[in-house]
Amino acid sequence: MKLRWLSLLLVLLCLTPARAEVVSKIAAVVNNEIITTHQLDLKLTEFMASQAQGKIIPPEQMTAMRRQFLDRLIEEALVQQKIKELKLTASDTEIDEAITDVQRQNSITSEQLIQALQGQGLSLADYREKMRDQILRFKLIGREVQSKVDVTDQDISDYFREHIDEYREPPLVELDQLRIPLPEHASADQLAAARQKAGQALAKLRAGEPLETVIAATEGASGGSMGEFKERELSPLIREALTGMQPGDYSEVVDTPTGLMVFHIVDRKPGGIRKFDEVKIEIRQQLTEADREERFKAWTRDLRKNAYVDVRL
Numbered sequence: 280m281k282l283r284w285l286s287l288l289l290v291l292l293c294l295t296p297a298r299a300e301v302v303s304k305i306a307a308v309v310n311n312e313i314i315t316t317h318q319l320d321l322k323l324t325e326f327m328a329s330q331a332q333g334k335i336i337p338p339e340q341m342t343a344m345r346r347q348f349l350d351r352l353i354e355e356a357l358v359q360q361k362i363k364e365l366k367l368t369a370s371d372t373e374i375d376e377a378i379t380d381v382q383r384q385n386s387i388t389s390e391q392l393i394q395a396l397q398g399q400g401l402s403l404a405d406y407r408e409k410m411r412d413q414i415l416r417f418k419l420i421g422r423e424v425q426s427k428v429d430v431t432d433q434d435i436s437d438y439f440r441e442h443i444d445e446y447r448e449p450p451l452v453e454l455d456q457l458r459i460p461l462p463e464h465a466s467a468d469q470l471a472a473a474r475q476k477a478g479q480a481l482a483k484l485r486a487g488e489p490l491e492t493v494i495a496a497t498e499g500a501s502g503g504s505m506g507e508f509k510e511r512e513l514s515p516l517i518r519e520a521l522t523g524m525q526p527g528d529y530s531e532v533v534d535t536p537t538g539l540m541v542f543h544i545v546d547r548k549p550g551g552i553r554k555f556d557e558v559k560i561e562i563r564q565q566l567t568e569a570d571r572e573e574r575f576k577a578w579t580r581d582l583r584k585n586a587y588v589d590v591r592l
Contacts, residue, residue, distance in 0.1 A: 303315045303316055303317035304316045304591070305591045306318070306319050306349055306352075306590070306591055306592050307349060307352070307353055307588065307589060307590045307591055307592070308587070308588070308589040308591070309353055309356040309357060309360070309586065309587070309588055310356075310357075310360060310586055310587050310588075312356050312360065314349070314352050314353065314356060316592075318352060319345065319348060319349055319352060322348045322351070322352065323344065323345060323348055326344075326348070329399075345592070346592070349590070349592060353583065353588060353590075354579050354583070357579065357582050357583060357586055358416060358419065358579065358582075361419060361423075361582065362415050362416075362418075362419055365419070365422065367415050367418050367419060367422075368415075369411045369414040369415050369418070373414055374407050374410050374411055374414065377410050377413075377414060378392070378406075378407070378410060392406075420571060420575050423575070423578055424571060424574040424575050424578050425571065427574055428567055428570045428571050428574060429570070430563055430566045430567050430570060434566055435559055435562045435563055435566065436555075438562050438565075438566060439555055439558065439559075439562060443552060446552055446553045446558050447550045447551070447552055447553075448550035448551050448552070448553060449509045449510060449511055449550050450509070450510055450547065450548060450549050450550045451507050451508065451509060451510070451547070451548040451550070452507070452508055452510050452513075452521065452544060452546070452547050452548075453505075453506065453507045453508075453544070453545040453546040453547075453548075454504075454505040454506070454507075454508065454542055454543065454544060454545060455490055455502065455503060455504055455505060455542070455543040455545055456502045456503070456505050456540055456541065456542055456543070457477075457480055457481075457484070457490060457493065457494055457497070457500055457501075457502040457540065457541040457543075458500065458501050458502050458537070458538050458539070458540045458541075459473050459476055459477050459480070459497070459499060459500050459538050459539045459540075460499060460501075460537065460538040461473055461537075461538045461539065473538070473539055474532065474539065476497060476498070476499075476500075477532045477539040477541065478532060479497075480493050480494075480497045480500065480541065481529060481531075481532060481541050483496075484529050484541065484543070485529055490502065490503070490543060491503070504545075507546075516533065516535065517533070517542065520533045520542055521542060521544065524544050525544065525547070526544050526545065526546050526547055527543075527544065528543070528544050529541055529542070529543050530542040530543075
């Protein structure tokens with residue numbers, strides 16, 4: 280009876296007049312649902328616009344991508360059918376809470392979220408529907424595979440040991456500076472004079488004179504301790520100037536938007552390893568999510584095996 284109804288639906292679809300601008304054929308049949316080539320093309324177009332960014336993709340690669348996206352559409356259809364079968368729902372309140380959580384995590388207002396969505400060609404209504412789909416998918420995962428997820432303390436310990444470098448703190452560098460300011464629109468003569476002054480100061484520093492003494496003796500100079508930083512926190516300009524330097528070294532004179540600067544490395548500290556107890560919960564969550572996703576993929580494969588799927592491409 281189901282197949283007879285499906286055949287009738289296919290006949291009606293074929294008899295329906297097609298619009299001139301869209302030629303849509305059947306790409307696949309998933310139980311009682313049809314996936315059209317038009318749906319598939321929309322997915323590919325969306326990907327090309329957001330990811331490929333105008334790159335020319337060879338025909339053979341495009342064919343493979345087309346099949347991959349069709350497989351995703353088939354999986355989505357099966358998942359949605361299962362959601363309907365189980366009568367899972369996502370209320371407006373749940374969607375509101377999820378969106379509020381997104382705003383809180385990203386420190387953005389409702390207006391900023393809407394602007395960000397518009398930049399991606401999405402309306403708030405579109406985003407709410409995508410959020411509804413995510414919530415329903417999460418509920419389905421919770422119902423079908425969550426109880427099978429099992430991450431032991433040994434799993435966590437092994438992962439920490441095997442990925443120890445991922446839990447190393449970034450190295451620290453302690454800096455001093457000497458700065459010679461420049462006028463906003465410095466002339467060539469002013470720039471040359473400042474460079475000469477900075478060069479003389481650098482020579483004294485490298486000869487062993489204390490930084491405070493050199494600053495005091497150099498007209499217009501300022502500086503002193505900058506403090507301790509994670510190297511990745513420093514600007515690219517400063518990081519480049521410090522490349523290869525060891526504690527006690529002075530950099531060359533560096534041009535910055537605010538003047539000429541000389542940097543002194545007081546100390547460097549290698550990054551330490553975070554304590555296991557500090558990262559245990561983080562690792563458990565990571566492994567749990569990975570295990571859950573892998574089990575869900577296996578579950579969808581089984582779902583497809585037990586479904587009626589007819590690929591027409």
